[in-house]
Amino acid sequence: MKALRWIGQFVVIAALFAGVAALSDWPRYSQIPKDAGVVMLSFVHGADRKGECRRLTPEEIAKLPPNMRRVQDCPRGRRAVYVELDVDGRSAYRADLPPTGIAGDGPSRVYQRFVLPAGRHDVAVRMRDSARADGFDHESRKSVELMPDQMLVIDYRPENGSFIFR
Amino acid sequence: MNPIRKVLRAGFELIERPFDRLFGPALNPVAQLGALGFFFFWIVAVSGIYLFIFFDTGIERAYQSVEYISRDQWFHAGVMRSFHRYASDLMVVMVLVHLLREFAYDHYRGVRWFSWFTGLPIIWLLYVSGITGYWLVWDKLAQFVALVSSELLDWLPIFGEPIARNFIATGTLTSRFFSLMVFMHVAVPLFLLFIMWVHILRISRPKVNPPRMLALMSLAALLAVSIWKPALSQGPADLARVPNGIGLDWFYLPLYPLTELWGNGSVWAFLTAFSLMIALMPWLPPLRRARAAEVDLEHCNGCARCAEDCPYEAIKMVRRTDDLPFPTEAEVNPSLCVSCGICVGSCPSSTPFRRTEELKTGIDLPEYSLRQLRERVMDVASGLSGPGRVLVLACEHGGAAGRIGDTVVMPCVAMAPPSLIDFILSRDLADGVVVAGCAESACYNRLGVQWTEQRFAAERDPYLRARVPRERIATVWASALAASKAEAEIVEFAARVAAMPPKRLRSPLPVSSTVPTPKALQTERGTT
Known part of the structure; x- marks a missing residue:
């Protein structure tokens, strides 16, 4: 009788544990539909400063403490970066990306995901990071074949001044 | 609720x-x-x-x-x-x-x-x-x-x-x-x-x-x-692919x-x-708390049973502060005390047989003292009649807490010292006693059920004396939502007690003048 009771207890505990084990990887989860891929627009880039740098006069430089002397005085804050992304001729994203940091002197950043059906897409990305009022400083256009579950990243490389698709 | x-x-x-x-x-x-x-x-x-x-x-x-x-x-x-x-x-x-x-x-x-x-x-x-x-x-x-x-x-x-x-x-x-x-x-x-x-x-x-x-x-x-x-x-x-269907x-x-x-x-x-x-x-909202337990040094011999039994670490033993010849005394931390009364039940001074002018014990609840508990027991007992007079000592969180008439409710059944059971039966206040607490695995005060069982089984101080007839005691462990289960067990026990032969009273002590008998209480009630 005691053995039967132990078996009953073990069966109940094992059943509970089996339920927990089952829920540890089931039901399955899909982030995106089956025949879709992701285009990720993500970069970190600092726009130009808000104003022009001014060359300090020798008198002004002399007035500064010796360890803080510099030849130029530049405004600290940066401009916002304006970015646009078009997919198949339609606007997918347009935004002013403010600079980061409490003083607004850090780089702007973007991290945006776009789920698209698998297949060929025309992707155009444009960015303005200077004082100009219209037009763009950097621009790239590409026709891409997006595979199911593919993650296509559009990044910006400031050292080359161009967008890359990878 | x-x-x-x-x-x-x-x-x-x-x-x-x-x-x-x-x-x-x-x-x-x-x-x-x-x-x-x-x-x-x-x-x-x-x-x-x-x-x-x-x-x-x-x-x-x-x-x-x-x-x-x-x-x-x-x-x-x-x-x-x-x-x-x-x-x-x-x-x-x-x-x-x-x-x-x-x-x-x-x-x-x-x-x-x-x-x-x-x-x-x-x-x-x-x-x-x-x-x-x-x-x-x-x-x-x-x-x-x-x-x-x-x-x-x-x-x-x-x-x-x-x-x-x-x-x-x-x-x-x-x-x-x-x-x-x-x-x-x-x-x-x-x-x-x-x-x-x-x-x-x-x-x-x-x-x-x-x-x-x-x-x-x-x-x-x-x-x-x-x-x-x-x-x-x-x-x-694969960072080039979306982790999908995982x-x-x-x-x-x-x-x-x-x-x-x-x-x-x-x-x-x-x-x-x-x-x-x-x-x-x-x-949200805060719990209303009864006043913490208080130590009466005159009746505390520093035995440490209350500190041992407290489920909340609210009592510690400290160096004696009076002239009595004991090394330690109990000290209650009011911020930790929930006034469950388990300490009262554990104190060897908590015996309703004591014939002091006013019943006192080593540690007591200011809002529900041992004296009040004894009075309630006697008051309820005075209303019992018939062949199977059963008195129920119930925990306020358990299945019998809502009963009226033959039930004395307390914060935890472990508040009742075992000598209270002896007192009820030896003074013929009832023919049987039911101790009804929370469900055994869900005691509101964590250890109340365990301590009560161990005291009754003479495994934990203070013991229930050997002279107390065990067949006249029943323990009922049922949660507040299992009131009908508790009731059924109490009724069944009452029927069993009613079928028992009259008990042989073994207490040689005369009824104290300060402890009124149920009869005296009835008379008193009748005249007032």
């Missing part, structure tokens, strides 16, 4: 009572949730140390080493991996059910706020420990966890550059990152263990180890499940899909609101 709590309590009753029957109150897993939580923590710790021997940090090597563990060395390291995974999941289950149960049984307010409050960082640390663990495997699930976790963190205005950018393209992630994650996966659980220790700091006799039989069965069940369904990886992480651990990652549905800001808002709610619950 709060309707949510009522529903939850009914739910627990539905599960616990059949479990009580199958496992017995001592082995019932639902009454061992905290202890099982500790037990699973140790399994996770030991299996984690074992796995670390085989684990290799590195973008490629991490996945390969885990595959080697799970496939080539499945019979020891693979089983350990499953132990590690499933014990972690079980720990989450134990913590969450423990939280719900403590809420359902109102075990989170008053002096218990500390344990409730420190349970909150345990939840956070447990989840951080689990999430960093999933990261280490560096399979598709790890990639998903890394991506969503870093996106969540990036939402907070802390990091200059989004850390999620490390997980969207190959070439950005270095092996050093895995070293950092290993460090986190060791450091966070260590801190978790520290908080678990703080969590039980204010609990007297905390249950940190489940009964051996339950522990063995749990280990055997874990082994069976590990062989039946070994924990496996889900293919190597098997999610719904215990650790239920909020991750919500980041897609709600957005990261809403998930943070939910987590903040949940944490705030849990943190503030003990005071």
